[in-house]
Amino acid sequence: MKAYVYVSLKKSVLDPQGKTIQGALTKMGYQGVEDVRQGKFFEVTLDGKLGRDAAQAEVERIAREVLTNPVIEDFRYSLED
């Protein structure tokens, strides 16, 4: 089973890296780009020993306690068989 955890900066937090990419894209001539924000994701492969509910709980715990800085970041996750 695989879990995907997506971590992004909160809307209220400035993202200078994203702004730089947006500026570069516009300068390079790409059309229609209004804003860019960068985040990271984690592809977590789980061994089959946990049931789906247990796996989901564990992934949520990992995402909240380890992968995300709750002061400046939000996360979402999805599970896939």
Added chain:
Amino acid sequence: MKAYVYVSLKKSVLDPQGKTIQGALTKMGYQGVEDVRQGKFFEVTLDGKLGRDAAQAEVERIAREVLTNPVIEDFRYSLED
């Protein structure tokens, strides 16, 4: 319209950062984690001037030409209204 571009290391490329996270999670007592790979994503906000097809083409071009290093990375993207 928003586009999400997900960039990940190719399967054949080692991911020491992911390995480190996996080792840390196991040491911290989290269960069932077999492997972790890290990637990044970009949330691209497009102005409404481009039609859906043009927007899709532009996002694919940006992903392929700017956001991804084709030697070591793959990308996928999705569009959202």
